[in-house]
Amino acid sequence: MENIKTVNDFNFKNKTALVRVDFNVPVNNNQSFQILDDTRIMYSLPTIQKIISDFGKVVIISHFGRPKGKYSKIYSLRFIISYLSDKLKIPIKFSESCIGQSVEKKISELKNGEVLLLENIRFYKEEENGNENFAFQLSKLGDIYVNDAFGVSHRSHASITMVPKFFVEKKCIGFLMKKEIQSLKKVLGKGKNPITILLGGAKISSKIAIIENLIKLVDYVLIGGGMSYPFIKAQGGKVGESLVDEYKDLKMLQKIIEQYKKQNKTKIFFPKDVIIADSFKDSAKTKMASIHSIPNGWMGLDIGPKSINHFCEIINSSRTILWNGPLGVFEFPNFSSGTFSIAKAIVKATQNGAFSLVGGGDSIAALKMRKYETKISCLSTGGGAMLESLKNKILPGIKAIIS
Template sequence: MTKDIKTIDDFNFENQTALIRVDFNVPVNKSYKITDDTRIQYSIPTIQKILSEKGKIVIISHFGRPKGVPLKTHSLKFLVDYLSQKLKVSVSFFGDCIGETALKKVNKLKNGEILLLENLRFYKEEEKENDNFAFELSKLGDIYVNDAFSVAHRFHTSITVLPKFFGKKKCIGLLMKREIQYLNQFLYGKGKRPITILLGGSKISSKIDIIENLINFADYILIGGGMSYPFIKIKGGKIGNSLIEEYEKTEKTLKKIFHKYQNKIDIIHLPIDVIAADSFKNEAHTKTLPIDSIPNGWMGLDIGPRTIKKFCAIIEKSKTILWNGPMGVFEFQNFSSGTRSIAKTIANITEKGAFSLIGGGDSIASLRIENCDKKISYLSTGGGAMLDSLKSEMLPGIKAII
């Protein structure tokens, strides 16, 4: 945690209006029942602290991608009852997030009251770092609080421009504070050793910088999922029709990593075998193959049994574990074994005293399938923001607070 970042603990909110930027972009079903309320749950302590100090609260958030069009399907109104129940306070709602009427509503707030404003993304300016939109939003509070870690990597008006209008009266909330503290355990190698980083998913381009940054202090970097195939291809392996993202873009960089870190390359562990399929569907014909011997017409869709055994053995001797990204196409039941085995193993080792930090929707979803999400030390609310932090970059949303 850098000393320059003010948190809500640095302010007294009595008689002050806190403008809190949260990320309540939560998954919902067709009847707008929330299917995963993690992000809201994690922001509740911030809201409660301000309420306990007799502050007034104005909540701003986005929901979905309405692209500047006010759509009923993307309104935040569905959150009112849920928030009122969770906070045991009546939450009021206004169907806009700027303008004279919104300002009047804010000015009528009494200490301990909460107003939820409409979806920021109903204005296209939100995603364009717009000064005028930021100025209009800034009229709605005395102190700006950013508690939206999951969008802190975005250059959006309410994240990067809005804080400028608050001078020194800006800070992060408790969710953001926890995220930064836990990520710092990895960024500065502070965690107990051995430190294991597990990276999966298909996008290798977003994770190359992370590998370069973490290779300096991780004991093990395990690479699975679609991002393992470019490594295998560079080493001369046959990967058949396995999905490979932006290979031309990443080939040079990967070769550079292999060359630059020759003495540390044994830290990186790739899959040994895969469950290969003859088509991209759950009912495809399958066979278990060495990862570097996949024939044309076949594609690797999950890590194989030998890899599961190898990866799980490494995890079991680790004291600090970070995981982002699935090991295969885990939304297909027949190709979910690798991801689910990893989830269970991390949960088990956490129960024995290891520290685990997991981010990314798919990784967290796999933990929920196995009913072991409650056994993890910390579930990060932001996949993309977590990845950007691990590149050792200060997130734009945090930089804007300093």
């Protein structure tokens, strides 16, 4: 990992760079394709600009949505053209095909400093199937392969893991990928102590392996949101109608709980109190309860004031912080206090010199609702990819570059 090549290791003059990016950005639903969050695009621009400044040619590969291997107008990448052109200050050419003579002809006509955007790579079923022949056809489009798509680098898709095999030594990562890798290194074992990991959201099944790995690497693991209720249930607590995900292996949860109780370094904390509701809506009847004794017919939708104070105290004393997943149903104003209080605490800790890394769509959305996104050390562009990295795994997209 230390010797992984970046775009700075290449001079792209008179070369065609095949750049895999992640332009899978949220847009509004009224078919006007207004971009609601341009973080992933903005973070990829420095890589594209570097190649252009070298007088190289850029061929962009990206996906958008889940068209399931078929062309669909609503999943076309055409809406990116004008936006990208405005940001790069140059015209952006477009190809409706990703492989074949048509796109090869357009690339042969590209001049140094020009950019060609390919249509949604997921219009080809071979992409998600990791088809080797499809990857070979893609590899014919460039001289140097660049992966700057951290958000999908945990996927074994053709453009992520198969295409790099055809470039031997002429492959590298972009600036976005480099930043993501360096940020994770600052958390995993190399961060300044105390190191605190805050995990929320609902999908506990995707985070069990993370907790097992982090137990020996960090000082504090704070678990909240929908993720906390299965743990409480495993300890014999009553969680009422609270979300318990699809995770059913309570014995595994009990094993993890016993494991951290036996070792001395890492402390794992759950909420003490929660705001409970009699239905899943903002106007629901609410009251405070211990997280261990939620009555039947009631559900926990946010952490309570005691939990907020406890979590914030730990965050304020931390020097390295990673946050993934909200602490409650923050989309409902009546259940947003926990998530926004944590976000504010992380901002304060960052201003006081802590390193902070925030990933996951909901966590970043919460930051942006309070205009905190520029007050965090680093926003991760890949929730799933970040979580896979926390399991102490080399992502397939990174492994394909270094192998």
